[in-house]
Structures are given as C-alpha cells and as structure tokens.
Amino acid sequence: MAAAQGPRRRFKASHENIVIAITVILFVGFSLFLNGFLTTGNLLTLLRSVSVLGILGVGMAVVVISRGIDLSLIATLAVGAGVAIVLSRPDGPLPGGLPFWQGALLGLVFVVIVTALTGAIIAYADLPAVFTTLAMGSVIYGVGRVLFLPAEANYLPESATWVFALGRGQLFGIPISIICFLVVLVLVHIVLRKTALGLFIYAMGDNPVAARSAGIPARPATVVIYVFAGLVAYFAGLLTAGAVNNINTRMFNSTLIYDVLLVVVVGGIGLSGGRGGMKNVLIGTLLIGTLLNGMIILNISYNEQSLIKGLILLLAILVDTILNPRDEQTSQQGDI
Amino acid sequence: MSETPIIEIRDGRKEFHGAVANEDINFRLMPAEVHSLLGENGAGKSTMTKIMAGVHQLTAGKLLLDGEEIAFRSPADALSKGIAMVYQENSLVPTMSVAQNIYLGDEKLFNGLRKLNIAAQQFLQSLNFHVNPTLYVSELGAAQRQMVEIARAVHHKARVIIFDEPTATLTPEEKHHFFSLVRRLKKSGVAIIFISHALEEALSISDSITVLRDGRIVDSGPCAEFDRGRIVKAMIGRDLSDSAYADLASREIKQRPPGDRTLSVENISMGVAVRNASFSVFSGQVTGVFGLIGSGRTEMMKVVAGIYKRDLFHGGNVMLEGRPIRYRVPGPAVEDGIVYVTEDRKSEGFFDTMTIGQNIQVGDTVANRSMWNVIDYRSARDLADHWIKRLNIRAISSDAKVIELSGGNQQKVVIAKALTKTPKLVIFDEPTRGVDVGAIREIHEFIQQLADEGIAVVVVSSYLPEILTLSDRILVARQGQIVEEFEARDASEEKIIFAAVH
Numbered sequence: 001m002a003a004a005q006g007p008r009r010r011f012k013a014s015h016e017n018i019v020i021a022i023t024v025i026l027f028v029g030f031s032l033f034l035n036g037f038l039t040t041g042n043l044l045t046l047l048r049s050v051s052v053l054g055i056l057g058v059g060m061a062v063v064v065i066s067r068g069i070d071l072s073l074i075a076t077l078a079v080g081a082g083v084a085i086v087l088s089r090p091d092g093p094l095p096g097g098l099p100f101w102q103g104a105l106l107g108l109v110f111v112v113i114v115t116a117l118t119g120a121i122i123a124y125a126d127l128p129a130v131f132t133t134l135a136m137g138s139v140i141y142g143v144g145r146v147l148f149l150p151a152e153a154n155y156l157p158e159s160a161t162w163v164f165a166l167g168r169g170q171l172f173g174i175p176i177s178i179i180c181f182l183v184v185l186v187l188v189h190i191v192l193r194k195t196a197l198g199l200f201i202y203a204m205g206d207n208p209v210a211a212r213s214a215g216i217p218a219r220p221a222t223v224v225i226y227v228f229a230g231l232v233a234y235f236a237g238l239l240t241a242g243a244v245n246n247i248n249t250r251m252f253n254s255t256l257i258y259d260v261l262l263v264v265v266v267g268g269i270g271l272s273g274g275r276g277g278m279k280n281v282l283i284g285t286l287l288i289g290t291l292l293n294g295m296i297i298l299n300i301s302y303n304e305q306s307l308i309k310g311l312i313l314l315l316a317i318l319v320d321t322i323l324n325p326r327d328e329q330t331s332q333q334g335d336i
Numbered sequence: 337m338s339e340t341p342i343i344e345i346r347d348g349r350k351e352f353h354g355a356v357a358n359e360d361i362n363f364r365l366m367p368a369e370v371h372s373l374l375g376e377n378g379a380g381k382s383t384m385t386k387i388m389a390g391v392h393q394l395t396a397g398k399l400l401l402d403g404e405e406i407a408f409r410s411p412a413d414a415l416s417k418g419i420a421m422v423y424q425e426n427s428l429v430p431t432m433s434v435a436q437n438i439y440l441g442d443e444k445l446f447n448g449l450r451k452l453n454i455a456a457q458q459f460l461q462s463l464n465f466h467v468n469p470t471l472y473v474s475e476l477g478a479a480q481r482q483m484v485e486i487a488r489a490v491h492h493k494a495r496v497i498i499f500d501e502p503t504a505t506l507t508p509e510e511k512h513h514f515f516s517l518v519r520r521l522k523k524s525g526v527a528i529i530f531i532s533h534a535l536e537e538a539l540s541i542s543d544s545i546t547v548l549r550d551g552r553i554v555d556s557g558p559c560a561e562f563d564r565g566r567i568v569k570a571m572i573g574r575d576l577s578d579s580a581y582a583d584l585a586s587r588e589i590k591q592r593p594p595g596d597r598t599l600s601v602e603n604i605s606m607g608v609a610v611r612n613a614s615f616s617v618f619s620g621q622v623t624g625v626f627g628l629i630g631s632g633r634t635e636m637m638k639v640v641a642g643i644y645k646r647d648l649f650h651g652g653n654v655m656l657e658g659r660p661i662r663y664r665v666p667g668p669a670v671e672d673g674i675v676y677v678t679e680d681r682k683s684e685g686f687f688d689t690m691t692i693g694q695n696i697q698v699g700d701t702v703a704n705r706s707m708w709n710v711i712d713y714r715s716a717r718d719l720a721d722h723w724i725k726r727l728n729i730r731a732i733s734s735d736a737k738v739i740e741l742s743g744g745n746q747q748k749v750v751i752a753k754a755l756t757k758t759p760k761l762v763i764f765d766e767p768t769r770g771v772d773v774g775a776i777r778e779i780h781e782f783i784q785q786l787a788d789e790g791i792a793v794v795v796v797s798s799y800l801p802e803i804l805t806l807s808d809r810i811l812v813a814r815q816g817q818i819v820e821e822f823e824a825r826d827a828s829e830e831k832i833i834f835a836a837v838h
Contacts, residue, residue, distance in 0.1 A: 197707040203698050206687040213643055213684055214753065215670030215702040224707065274689045 016268055016283060023287040030294045037297055044175060048243055050289030051181035052236050056256075057263035057281045058181075058188050059232030064264055065192070066225050067205040067273030068129040072118060072137035073233040074257045079144030080111040080230070081237030081247045085154045093148070100160040108234065114140050115230030119223035141252045155246040167242020177239050181285075184232065189278040197221065205273025255306055262309060263288050265316040270323070340403040342367045342527050343388055343419065343496055348397035350383055350551075355742060357383040358551045361397065365496065365527050370518060372530045372538035372559075375548035375571055381531045384548065385498045388529070389421035390414030412441075420489035421498040428484060430474035434460075434467055438488050463487055463517065479510045486517065490526075497521065498529040503537055515541055535567050547571055550773070591824045592808045594618035596657070598761050598792035599640065599674075604652035606644055609635040611816035612652070617761060619792045622783060624807030625818075626797060626832050632816035633796050634679060637763045641676035642669035657760070670702060673760035677751055679769060679796070685750040686738045692749050693720035693734035699753035723752035728778055744775025751779070755786075762786060763794040768802060780806060800829050812836050 031038040056073055063070045084107030090097040097103070118136045122129050156163060169176040192198035200221050203211045212218050241247040267284020269276030291312075295305050341364035348361035358380045365371050365388075373381045386392045387399065390408030398405050401417060408414040411421070428437045435449075435456035456469035465483040473481060482502060489497045503511050518528055518541060532538050538545060539562065546556040547570040555570035599617040604610060609632045617623045627633035638644045640654060642663025654661050656672060663669045666676070678684040686695050697716045701709065720734035727748040731741055738749050747767065755762065764783060768776040783806060787793045797803050803810055810827045812820040812835040820835035 194710055194713075195707070196701045196704065196709040196711060199694070199698060199701055199711060200707060202690065202694075203687050206689045207684070209684040210678075210687060211698075213641075213666050213676060213678060214698055215667040216698070217665075217667050217707065219665070221707055274687065 016280065019266060019268065019283050019287055023283065023290055026287070026290050026294065030290065030297070034294060034297050037294065042293070042297070046289055046293040047178045048175050049293065050285055051175070051177040052240055052243075053256075053259055053263060053289060053292075054181045054281065054285035055184050055232055055236040055239065056260045057267070057285055058184050058278065059229035059236075060260050060264050061267075061269050061276070061278070061281045062188060062192070062201065063129075063225055063229050064269050064271060065205045065273060065276060066201045066222070067208060068122065068222070068225065069133065069261075069271070070118075070226060070229045071130065071133040071257055072115075072140055073229060073260060074254070075137040075140040075144075075252050076111055076115060076230045076233040077237035077240070078247055078249045078251045079140050079149070080107050080234040081241050082144055082149045082154045082249055083107040083110050084238070085156055085160075085241060085247060086148050088159065089155075089157045097157060097159075100157060100163070104160075104163075104238070108231070111230045111234045112227055114143075115227045116223055118230075119226030122226065123219035123222035137252070141249070145249060149249055152250055153246050153248045154241075156241050160242075163238050163242040165242070167239050167244070177243065180235075180239060184235070185278050185282060192277060197224065201225065202274050205275070207274070255309065258309060258313060259288060259292070262313050262316065265313065265320055268320075270320050271317065272320075339366060341365055341400070342402060344400040344403075345384070345387065345394075346398040346400065348384070348387065348399070349395050350387060350392060351395045356551055358387070360552050362553065363546065363556075365529060366544075367495075367527055368522050368525045369543045370522055370528045370530060370541055371544045371546065372532060372542040373546050373548060374532065374535065374538055374567055379548040379571075380551035381548055382500060383551075385421065385500065385529055385531060388414070388496070389419055389498055391421070415492055415494070418493060418495035419498070420492055420494035420496070421500065422482065422485045422489060422502060423500050428473045428481060428488075431472065433470055433472055434476070434484050435469035437473055437484055438469070438491055440488070442492070459491060460487055463490065464513070482514075490521070494526065496527045496529065498531070500531045502530070503532065503534060511537075535564050538567075539564065592621050592787060594809070595620035595790060595792075598657060600653075600655040600658075601636070601640065602653045602655075603650075604636065604639055604654060605647045605650060605816075606635060606639050607647070609816055610639060610646070613813070613817050614652075615811055615818040615821075617792045617794055618809075619760070620787055620790045621808045622787045622793045622795055622806050624795050624797065624803040624810045625813060626800065626803045626810060626836060627813030628798065628836055631813040631836065633798075633813040634765055635816075636813065636818075637676060637765060637794065637796055640669075640761075641674050641763060642666040643676060667702070670757075673757075674763070675754040675759045675761070676763045677754050677765060677767060679766035681746055681750045686746060686753065688737070688739040691735045691737055692724065692729065692731055692741075693717060695738055695749050696720045696723055696734075696752050696756060700756040703757035719756065723756075727752055727782060742772060742775075744771040744779070747771050747775065747779065751782070758789075759791065761792045761794070763796065765796045766798065767795060768797075768799075800832060803832070804829065 036042055056077070059073060060070060084104045086092045087094055087106050088098045088100040088103030098106070114136070118133060121127055121136070122132050166176055166180060171179060192201065200211070200216050200218070203214070203216055204218055204221065208218065237247060263281065263284040265271060266287055267276065267280035267282070269280045295308065300308070343365045345361045345363045348358060348363070349356070350358040361384060363384070373385065375381050383392060387394055390411045390413050393407060399407065406417070408417070429440065432440070435452045438456050438459065439452055453469050460467055460469060463486070465487060467476070467480050467483055473484065476484070486497070502514060518530070521528060530538065530542065539559065542559040544557065545559050545562045545567065547554050547567060549571060555566070596619045597616050598619045601616070602614050603612045605612055611632070613632065613636050625633050625637070635644060639646045643666050645664060646652060646654075656674065661672065687698065690698075693716060696719060697711065700716070700719055701711065717734060723729070724731065724734060729741075729745050729748045729752070731745060738746055741749070751767070767779055767783065771779065783793055783795060787808070795803070795806050804824075804827060808824050810822040810824065810832065811818045812832055814836055822831065
C-alpha cells in the first residue's frame, strides 16, 4: 500500500517543483532577452504588484481550502478602501473629514459587516459560494457606489501617512508592501497549521459531510473564513491606495479576480478543497507575478494578456482535476 | 457438458487500489441455469457479479461471452449484450412512472405516454406483476420496485439476469411469486445468477451453487451435491475461527442487564422515512437495531445524533438522561456525548487527504468546541498512538494517510475519531460493512468493551448474525417505526426477519 502511494507523493512534490522550475525559466528568460526586466526599478515594481496579488491570493486560498470560493474579493478591496478614504477626505460626505485612522476603522467595520453577511448566506442558507459571492460582489460594489463613492477615483487624503508608507515605503531597501505580504503569509500559515480553526478549514474542505457529522462548528467557521478573506482584501486595498495614491472603483470590473484565482490554482491549491497551503500561494504568486510583468514589458496588449491568462487558468484547473480526482472507485463502497 | 457457457470468467482477478477483491475466479454460467452465489458479507460476490454486469472491469484474467473474449465498457454495454443486474439498492429513476422506467433508454421518437402505459400494463401482466404502471417509482414499496427492475431486465431481452439479494426485502408471499418468476424465466432460456444469504432458498431453486470466501471460489458444483452443512463449511472455511460469526450457533448468551435509561425516544417523525418511532437505549448494554433497507433505521439514529432534524410539528420527543434534546446540527450532540459512527465511511466518515493522526485530532479538537485553540501536536501524536494501539490499527505510523488503509483499518480510524471524548451514547451504523474478517472481530470486541464500561451502545446492522452476536437487546425497524423488541436470549433469525419484513 505504501508503494502504491509512493509515486503519487513524488509526483505531488514534483507538481510544486514544476511550478518553481517554470518560474525560474521565465525569470531567467525574461532577464536575458527582455530589456528593462532585470533592473532595480522594474524588480521593485514587480515585487510591489506581486505583493497585492499575493495578499489577495492568501485570502482566496483560505476560502478555497475550505471548499469555497470568493469572487467578491475585488469589490471588497475597492469599496472597503474607498469608504475609508472618502470618509476621511475633507471634501467627502463628512464635513472636514475624519482623521484617517477613524475612516480606516469605519472601512473595516463596513467590510466585516458585508463579508459576515456573505459568509452567513453561504453557511446558513446553504447557497453555493460561487453564486453568492458573485452576487454579493455586485451588491457590495453597488452599495459602495450609491452610498459612499460617487466618483470613480478616490484620492488618499494627505493625512493618511501610514498608508503611503505601507504602499511605497522601504525597510532596508525592501518595499514594505512585500514585507506585509510575507507577514500575512506567515501568520495565516500558523493559523492553518497550528490552530483548531486551521484544522477545521482543512476538514471542511476535504469532506464537508464528515466535518459536519464530526461536530465541527462548520457554519460559524464559514462566516469566519469569509470575514477573514474580506479583511485581507481590505488590507490589500489600503496597500494599493498607498502605492498609487488613489483607489479606483473601476478595479471591480478588471480581471484581477482571475489573476487571484490563477495564483491559487497554479500554485497547486486544488479547487476541490482540503489541499495545499501558504507555500503554494507563494510559488503561485511568484510565477504569475513574473509572467504578468514580462507580458507588460513585452507590450502584449491587454486583450492578448486576457487570452493567455484565461488559457493558463483553464490548463491549471484541468491539471488540478487530473491530479486531485474525486474518483468513483475510491468512493465506491460496501461489499467488495 | 460440451455446451458453451453463456458467460464465463477465467482466472479472474480484481483489485481496488491494491486491495484484492477477487482472485482465481473461474466461473461458468450455462444457458437456462439458476446459479446461486453464496458467501459471507465481503466474500466478493457482488464484485464478481458486477464484473459480469460491466460495472467493474477485471484487473487480470478473461471474461468470455458465448465463448468469445469480451470487455464491457459500462453497464449499458453489458445490458445491450443481454446481461442485466438487479441491484440491492435499486437503480430506478424515482421521479418517473413505472412505465417510463421500464422503457427507459428504449423510447421511440414519439413517445406517447398513453401508449407506453398500455404497453407496460400488458407487459407487467404477462409477468404476473401487480404494479400500476402510472405510479411514480418513489411511491412504490421495496418489493414492487424490485418487480419493476425485473420487468425492465426482461424487457431488455436479458439472457442473463443477476439478482443481488433479491429476497431480502420481500414478504413470504412475494418470495413465492419471485421464485415462480425465476422458474418461468429459466424455462424461457434465461440464465440467472442469484446472490443470497438464505441458504434454503438457494438450495431449493438452484441448479448450481458456488461458494465464495475472501474473494475466492471455495466450492462449486451442481445443487444436488450440496446440503446446508457443506455450504456452511465452505462459507466458513476449514478453520472455524476464521469467521467472525463462527461461534454464533454455539454461543453462550451472556446478556447484560440494562443500566440507566440513557436515551428515550418518543414518537419521533421525520418526513416519510421515520414515522412515530419510539424506543429506549440503556447504558451498559448493546442495543441492536435490525431493519431492512428503507426501514428508516439509519434515519432514526441520525435524528438522535442531530444530523437530521426531526419534524418541527408532531416531531416527537428525544430525551437524553431524562433531559429533552433537539439539535439543529450535530455539534451540540457530540458535545452532549452522543456520537454516530456512519455506515458510509468514505463519503461521511473520514478525511481522505489527512493522516490517521489528523483524523483522530479532528475528533479531539471538536470535543473542545473552540475554533481558536492552539493544537498541541505532541499530545495529538500521543492521542493518535494511543488509539492506534487500542484499536490495533495496522499502519506504518500515525502519519499514514487514511485512504491508503484497508477497509477495516479505515473503519477503526473513524471509530477512534468519534470516541476521543468518552461519550454517553455511541451509535454504530453498519460497523463492519466492507471490513475484513479479522477486523470485524476486533471491532466487535471493542463494541463489547464499550458496553462493559457502562456506555450505551447502539449497533445498527442489516446483517442478522452481527445483530445476534453483539446485542443484549434487539429492536426491529420497519417502515419508519420500531415494531418489535427482543431480549437476546429470546431472539432468533426467524423471529427477527418475520418482524422486519413488510
């Protein structure tokens, strides 16, 4: 029996190794053949863009491991950060504007409320996560635009110094945003591996029915998972605002959510749940970040980029299904 | 015997993930022959017949149809070649009518319902089946469903019909009908494979008998050469201690007296599956619950364990140690000390990407009822090692994945996961389904130990010897109710079956 498992284990290890190898090949290839790729300026850009993608990937990964999916992440990112900015701007709806930390706190409250609602609908009304988060994404965006954000672009107020620092600052020459990404990665890794919640997340993703019968508080845990993903997206939103000076609600209509899915699936976190961890987010982020950056330098048009990313996503899901099958023979039972 | 067999397996071997289900199978089925397959649960009868019906493919060896080698791709493929299987759990579409089910896959382009019903009516009458063709299958009882399945097989001009325990759910009268049908089918040249646990039935109807044990054919020959003794000897094997139920006939009944009333269920109802079921379970005793498929035995227990919710109105009462309980989810039930060990461990029991240790850890962590606890991995490992030793789980280490284990060891992991915190009430649903003989013994011993420790134990099983071996008290479920109760010393297979059939 151990022998039967042996090759699969080796192959699984190699799945991760393949992704790492592709990343290295891409990186070396771009460095050699692309002018302007291997420059300090570009690498800093790469790392910065990668950090937002990676942080979103962490949020998505936790949801996917629990056998869910959160397509409302970008709406949460844009609207959450937008609310924080608008409430603290002097020309915003509140006369004079709040101090930025208060605005940020209110943004946080907004995010917790809407994501808890999303989680509660999925957990208690038992709706499929795909459709619930798809719809909730629009709801969050709509609520945000109608109530708080009449303008598309929302510029950070001068008072938000720490957000600028997060987005643009450097510590010992390393962008703070990349440090943030690594800190989030490590924290979530610890939660997943060392706490009861982490164990429950894997159990729920592996076998929801068994998790429920075992007595796991699956519904409260689901709410916690979606709130967590929302908070991560909110944090990514503040980082983005700090880096580019504003948050543009048009992000909601971008293909960013597919990039996040790409990171998760290419990294090797199966959409069937229960598999993978933060290591996979890291390697997925590096590969997709390098790829996106290279395509931008190559001046590949936006539409062609979409096509390439779409194909890679399709391929990654296909490979995932082949590697982690829910096969019929193992689920067959009884009189053998 | 120069005739070619209609279907034949030569040196057949079938493995599931390295676990051998069948080996050295040499089986011949002659035209117009009734051939009984006998053997214990897990002897490999179903797998062997499913190979012939195209459900499974042989790992090694040959399958021959009319003397020519053949490989069925699917059950539909086998059916088109005239081999039909009537399953224990039937394969009808419940939301379609009887007539639609009979002609399923054989519809004409213009499929008039009226014509279909008339044709079905005539067809059913020709088989002497009293089933209304316009009824939906979901409205039928077990026996009638089986008739529809048989009718479907006959309609598809099956030359071979495989019956997997057809008589288990039938009343004596229906059985009589069934056997006369089998004789008629035989007369018209159909070959029949008959899987059964009932030896007398097999002896009375068969032309040939084949006995399987541990995936191998151990005895085979014309029916006339067999008697009950020879079959039992072949089923159990040379060494009597091979079988978990070997000492059943000569067992000494040491019946435990009932302790406190741990669980008392009054008139619970849940949809159509459970209707006014009432029963009690006492501590320090094993309460066996026997019921046929569709009797609501599993559903009753799942209501008690909080996996299903009983009806909101007229749903009845459940009392745990005199305290009324109602659960929306299983979590609080686990907290109150009610655990349910599922009959379907693959889809509701264990976590297949996790190791043995992690599976057991889930049970232990749940008992603490907090998401925010930090897991102490050293004590987790000790816990896993403790259970591996206590239940004799055979694995390299607690880091082995559960999916790599044999059925018996998987079952032990599921049991360990449920019992990390000593419960008040344990419900085992089919605790030894798909489990090898050695593990059956160990699991039975463990169940007895739990009762000796004063825990209230419920064992649900559809296998009578298991109920008789384990129980101090026996309840019989039928049509969503508990209809009969026996003391272990008064119970017999006949009495229980008599109470359980419709």
